[in-house]
Amino acid sequence: MNWRPAQLAGLAAVLVGFVLLAVDASPLSVLGGYSYVVVLLFGLGVVGLGWLELADRRATRGEWWRPAPTESGHRVAVPGDEFADLPDSELTDRLRRRVVVSLIEVRNCSAADARAQIEDGTWTDDQLAAASLGSGAVRVPITTQLRGLVSRTSTAERAHRHVIAALRELRTEGTR
Amino acid sequence: MTASGDDRRSRSDRPRADEGSDARVVDHATGHWTGVGAVAFVFGGLGIVLREPGLLLAGVVGAVFAGYARSAEPLAVRESGEPTLSIRRQLDDDAPDPGDEVTVTVEIRNEGAGVLTDVRVVDGVPPALDVTDDTPRHGAVLRPGNGVTYAYTVTATRGEHDWQPAQVTVADPSGAIERETTVDAQTTLSCSLPALSSEQLPLRGLTTQYVGRVDTDEGGSGVEFFSTREYRSSDPLSRIDWRRHAKTGELGTLEYRQERAATVMLVIDTRQAAYRAPEPGAYHAVERSVDAANRIFAALLDTGDRVGVTTFGPASEDCWLSPGTGDEHRAHGRALLNSHPALSPIPPEEGLYETIRDDRREQLKDRQVTQLRRRLPPDTQVFVLSPCCDDYVPTVARRLDAYGHLVTVVSPDPTTDDTPYRELAHMERTDRLDALRGQGVRVLDWRGGESFAAALARAQARWSA
């Protein structure tokens, strides 16, 4: 579409509009009683165009520049991230082993003793941690269970997080 | 550069062949303003129907923006064949040591005649370098002839690193059209292991100087008392421990040992499991191991020991430098550490033996250790450099120790405690190193952020205690 004729038309429209304003005359009075109908139809037509515009908007997708990231060096793993992909049982085993080692180190008990403490859940004050590693004899308090229902992360993940926090507590116990 | 009446939506994302260069120019119709026209039509139309001039005027607002957006044209990034944007980079250190931080200062300049109100840049940092401070991304408003400067920091790793073209987008003032292009400037960072002088290497006591018992009748320097054993009738009188005889009446024979240059082998863990760092792109443990190896190699050569280097991991058969001394040997060692493919900063795709069945894997791992042991000269002291993020290397260390080699484990620490799982990995590693210490293996735990000298001082205090 060449803009030239449109430019002229636009300019003409503006000039006519100004003239009409100055003269304070309405060209539509010519139509008499039908002027309102004409205006109504015209207006509704315009509104219809607006609706089409909105519909059009849904159909087309804008696209933006997506620069490729350049900040990172060679992608290497951070130790521990792979634990998220381990099956639960394996991760629980690792956690148990870590607790046993920590108990032996910190509380000077034997390996059998340590395992017994894990079974009973007496190695830590944290109920969720004790329950998740224990034999099932340890109960989780209701409040913790309810909180588990509301929270976004899975129960297993929360349990692991509690165990690791309890482990941290246990190990710093030894340095105090 | 003109709109020429095409429907902008169909023009979007069409690469344009550019005269005179291979810089790709891509236009994006962002659709940033889609929907504003609806305001104009709906308000304007209803204003007409209801005879409310207010609504009509409100519609004008929408109409103006719609027209403004629809007439948007991509800005010129090339005028008469010349790019209108130029880039210049400056490195504050062209040839840093591995692990050093280098600040990159970037200047973007508008060489064209028009104002560019919306310039967005992402600098082409070399794929091997990690940005550790600030960001290579920047937004600027550039008048003709003006430029803007910004800076960011990278950590150097071994090798030659070339900057890639910066990705640049220039958007029109309304934001409706983005023109994407690239701007380039030749920039290179060369990083290699430094040649260390002896002042920089306070590495005494790394090796046990006294290896092996030696029967010697000579006295003199370099001979040290070692122990007493039961007297045998063939022993010379000069070797009888008379002091003990005076005290207890028993006869014993003194044994001496002679100072001898140590033979040392540095074994660097280059398995996939050793490529670990506290953040996904950061300076990883293999790089730190090579750094430590460089220091230990130079220091031990300085004290007259014979040092060699090898790796443990993929392609380790061809990475072998037998223990030796001398300037030529020193140069060989440095060259090997700098650029041998087995010590590449790029992590291998798969773990060693990952594609092999479990039972065969154990066999092959065993074979690696046996081969290593076979090639080691007897009485060699071994330094194993590994982050110890899994149980394999500690097992190797223990085996070598059992075979009679004195083993020291130098372990750069790539663990952090950002997240619970990472903290667990940190705890496991700590316990691993403690277990090694408990079995009589010397361990040097080189934490992140501390200098090697500091880590060594700490370890030596522990060893001599």
Place this chain on the structure above:
Amino acid sequence: MSSPTSPGVGASRDGSIAADHGDGASDGDTVAGDRTDHSPVRVSVVIATGYALLGTLTMPTSALVVIGLLGTLLVGIGAGRGSRTAVGYGAVALLSGVLIGGFQGAPPEPLILSTLFAVLAWDAGRYGITIGEQLGREAETVRVEVAHVGLNTLVGTAEAGLGYAAYRVTAGGQPVAALFLLLVGAVVLVVTLR
């Protein structure tokens, strides 16, 4: 703590296509090696919310302020979280208030102002999301954002001002046809004079 290897919402890994109503990927690490924070840039969030608030304050009647506040809330949340959809709905809320005001026969001044502010808020909010997606929060982008919003404000104000001036020139009649011609003419002129 979710695994960092899981892809974030709305992240696209191919070329330069991003969904129009996409929510910005505000969590880093969604593309391999990308550690930058792609949340919307701060200045634009403030500007968008500010304009939306102004649009609320210039609503024709106080009853409509409630709708305006709802719109402001949506714009603010959408701009802050990276949701272009929410920003759109916020703008629609503000514009609905204007529409209702128009039905009730409000004078043109508040209608024009409210519409202008609503459109500018929408623009600023979406722009902040775009810049966040492309350059991230850490990059220095204040100048670019101010330039963009400033220029659009100028354009909008100029045209709204001209239209209003033209309206005031008349002796208060209902020169609808004249105004409509003005509208069309103004648009065309803007389009061709760029």
